[in-house]
Amino acid sequence: MGKDHNTPQTARTGRPTGFARADAVQAAMNFVWKKGFLAASAKELAEAMEIQRSSFYNSFGSREALFREVLAVYGAQAPDAPLRQIKSGDPVVPVMVSVLRNVCHIRATDTEARGCLVCNGVAELAGVDDEIGALLEKAVKQQVSLMERLLLQAVRQKEMPAIHDVAATAKSFVAFLIGLNILSKVVRNEKQLWASSRQFVLWLGVPKAVLS
Amino acid sequence: MGKDHNTPQTARTGRPTGFARADAVQAAMNFVWKKGFLAASAKELAEAMEIQRSSFYNSFGSREALFREVLAVYGAQAPDAPLRQIKSGDPVVPVMVSVLRNVCHIRATDTEARGCLVCNGVAELAGVDDEIGALLEKAVKQQVSLMERLLLQAVRQKEMPAIHDVAATAKSFVAFLIGLNILSKVVRNEKQLWASSRQFVLWLGVPKAVLS
DNA sequence: TTAGTTTTGTACACTTGTGTCCAGTAGTAC
């Protein structure tokens, strides 16, 4: 019958899978992160994951299906993930600041200078790929909505001064964050990246005291 | 003898080239802009340029050589080109503002939502491709240096208030510009893009009067 | 016209990648 590709659970019968799915997805993520989505062929992906191409197709079905899993994993471990965990009532500004600081640190210490997988992906696939491209576009739009919510919350909680146009400020923040991630592929100095980011949050009206 | 690939001049003897080189480069640019550098095969490029593959290799030598010409053409017609024309003594802030406004306009009205060729290219090739990737990285670094020079000039000419850390501010500007270009592939509304950009230049300390 | 020069159409000999198929292998359930 139709094979269950997206089956995280181990089947209770039959020959067991000869590899850990999570490890394989992680390996695929690292490969795509470096090479880009389109340039990563099924052959190369299978090699990077240390599995056969037949196992690749059997377990994941297609490159696109794997990419969806890769993006889910990336989203959970990306430096901006803490922003998505903020609940109503939680402090916002300290998280925003630490996320920015972390982006600078992680991007600058990545010896391969890969930047952000989502940012790279949007640059590569938005408007080109209907499946993964659309997924990435959605991620960016959600990031914008999230920032609108968080900025409103921060103002309401008196963590920062009033904002005239929250929608515009949210987009400025997302634009800066994307640009920072791309720029980090070229400017490899953490202090310099942080100096720019620090500047940016001060413009937002974040009190200097929050910057430790 | 070794063929002169990068020969813009028409040879004075032999069979004449059956196509206009500038048009072919323009067609290649539009193709790469949409598809990306790595995904553009010599075959597809030749088709897009409406020439034979043999003519392609004969006239340009390689994909990389063509890409270099493409980038030169792009650089001259990109919306941020006016920044590179500013001489010492020229006004800076009006140009900065009009460049940002133009980026918003051009990106939003591009029906293919291709964003910026250089930004896309950096996301795709920085740290991966030694030839074109390195060229793009250089372009970004030059943009940072240029902004340092222009910000200093603007302050000196009393077009904007003093800046504490010019290097950091220049990088913030470049990061925002890159991010804006990437974001424009997802946020397709010119007014929204401009609202964010307007916000950003106000943070820079540009007087509201300059924003017409 | 003839010689000299350069471009162009087509073909060649690869290399790389694709998705599928299936026998063989390695487990579980009874």
Place this chain on the structure above:
DNA sequence: GTACTACTGGACACAAGTGTACAAAACTAA
């Protein structure tokens, strides 16, 4: 042990792309 099931290695038949080679074509100069 005997079913039953699912994963794996290797092969297959294409499809696409690479860079080069070379004769025919198309021009200039003498």
